[in-house]
Amino acid sequence: MGVTKYNLHCQSRYIRRDRDWHPPPLAPRYLSTTYRSPRHRPVTLDSTVADITGPVFGHDKIGPNDHDLLINYAKPGKSAVGERIMVHGRLRDENGRAISGVLIEFWQANAGGRYRHIADTYKAPLDENFGGCGRTITDEDGAYMLRTVKPGPYPWPNGGNDWRPSHIHFSLFGEGFAQRLITQMYFEGDPLIELCPIVATIRDKKAIDQLISRYDPQSTVPMDIRAYRFDITLRGRCSTPFENRLEGN
Amino acid sequence: MLDTVRKSIGRQLTLTALKSKESPSQTAGPYVHIGCVPTFAGLEGMFGGVDLGSRMINKNTRGERITITGQVVDGIGVPLKDGIVEIWQADHAGLFNCSRESRGRADPYFMGWGRQPTDRNNGSFTFETIRPGQVPYSDGRLQAPHIQFWIAARGINLGLHTRMYFGDEERANQDDPVLSLIGDEHRIQTLIAAKTPRGFQFKIHLQGDQETVFFDI
Numbered sequence A: 001m002g003v004t005k006y007n008l009h010c011q012s013r014y015i016r017r018d019r020d021w022h023p024p025p026l027a028p029r030y031l032s033t034t035y036r037s038p039r040h041r042p043v044t045l046d047s048t049v050a051d052i053t054g055p056v057f058g059h060d061k062i063g064p065n066d067h068d069l070l071i072n073y074a075k076p077g078k079s080a081v082g083e084r085i086m087v088h089g090r091l092r093d094e095n096g097r098a099i100s101g102v103l104i105e106f107w108q109a110n111a112g113g114r115y116r117h118i119a120d121t122y123k124a125p126l127d128e129n130f131g132g133c134g135r136t137i138t139d140e141d142g143a144y145m146l147r148t149v150k151p152g153p154y155p156w157p158n159g160g161n162d163w164r165p166s167h168i169h170f171s172l173f174g175e176g177f178a179q180r181l182i183t184q185m186y187f188e189g190d191p192l193i194e195l196c197p198i199v200a201t202i203r204d205k206k207a208i209d210q211l212i213s214r215y216d217p218q219s220t221v222p223m224d225i226r227a228y229r230f231d232i233t234l235r236g237r238c239s240t241p242f243e244n245r246l247e248g249n
Numbered sequence B: 001m002l003d004t005v006r007k008s009i010g011r012q013l014t015l016t017a018l019k020s021k022e023s024p025s026q027t028a029g030p031y032v033h034i035g036c037v038p039t040f041a042g043l044e045g046m047f048g049g050v051d052l053g054s055r056m057i058n059k060n061t062r063g064e065r066i067t068i069t070g071q072v073v074d075g076i077g078v079p080l081k082d083g084i085v086e087i088w089q090a091d092h093a094g095l096f097n098c099s100r101e102s103r104g105r106a107d108p109y110f111m112g113w114g115r116q117p118t119d120r121n122n123g124s125f126t127f128e129t130i131r132p133g134q135v136p137y138s139d140g141r142l143q144a145p146h147i148q149f150w151i152a153a154r155g156i157n158l159g160l161h162t163r164m165y166f167g168d169e170e171r172a173n174q175d176d177p178v179l180s181l182i183g184d185e186h187r188i189q190t191l192i193a194a195k196t197p198r199g200f201q202f203k204i205h206l207q208g209d210q211e212t213v214f215f216d217i
Helices: A002-011 A205-209 A241-248 B002-017 B032-036 B170-174 B177-182 B185-189
Strands: A084-093 A103-107 A133-137 A143-149 A154-156 A162-164 A167-172 A181-187 A212-215 A226-229 A232-234 B065-073 B084-088 B113-117 B124-130 B146-152 B160-166 B192-196 B199-205
Touching: A103 A143, A103 B032, A133 A143, A167 A232, A167 B032, B032 B084, B032 B113, B065 B084, B084 B124, B113 B124, B146 B199, B160 B199, B177 B185
Parallel strands: A084 A226, A084 A232, A181 A212, B065 B199, B160 B192
Antiparallel strands: A084 A143, A103 A133, A103 A167, A154 A162, A167 A181, A212 A226, B065 B124, B084 B113, B084 B146, B146 B160, B192 B199
């Protein structure tokens, strides 16, 4: 009866998050985690319908320039100040499957390292033609692209002389709410990456490497804009036949 | 025992099949409002001046209107003023508005997803939504009505999944398979929103004696 239906749900559950790959809740060098880190281990649950489904954002919700931070906050005919770059890549799951039609949001500091935010009082000036956020929806191959200025590094209060490497924040939806992820993208060759306490919350060097975009001369547009490549992976679903047979027993 | 064997076999098969690991998480940082609720953050006119997820219901949405208010507080009781809270829930009949929902078609006037900033002054958040219907657990048993919550902020290295249950659904809460799994009554209470004259009050504690139960889903 209903059994078949629920087995289907089991088969489409997500591969467990590897919590050694992700940063742990408490990271002593990143002081903000001190009182914001849960001390209990999270309770492990089977995926339910709520986890394998997720919000769907239609293309109709997204404007034609939403992905273009060079102009999406600029006055008509103007553009943000800074190094013109595009960032592009593919969104896939852990099984290598393209994730199409899902929302990606991004935000960043301006070229001087200043955010358009009431709480950011860094000396670098605001750019009246730069808002600092954008969004897009992945195409049928899971590809996405954004245009922006390269964000500047900036100092932050963490007890010492800490500077954030240039970075862009990414918010990713995927197809199921269990895939929800926020992360940051860094730039190849930035000496601040190695020194950053927030980067260092990730313990595995290979994991950090996944967040570093590469300069992409092939996609760089002559006399216009340099390109960086940044592929993103979200959780995949368990779909091994053996496992499903066992689940069904 | 069989369960352990099953898990370890499943894990091995899964690992060999993986093409790539999940991209590791990084904190949403202190300026997540710029990226996720830019209008609230003061970027006037951005994206048409409407933050995604800020309105969940309209006059056509079916179901009982409810207001959920709350706060996210840290381990020393200080409210987070720089975070975001997202919710994902079933419609009045227990169906999700998603093509992967196989049990029926959800209310087309209810997306089921909402997102609110925690307020810059007092850290509070408010959702105007509907009471969700019941949804089965993985084994087919019905769960008590509940809403999925996800929290991201500075100092949170990996977004936190939790659930809110309703204080006036005592009977259903008692039979809920997930609450039963938690077992400890004190911890179960961290997931149950109190009914007040103004709706439901849900306080999320990141740490401390009242630490909310978070889930690995």
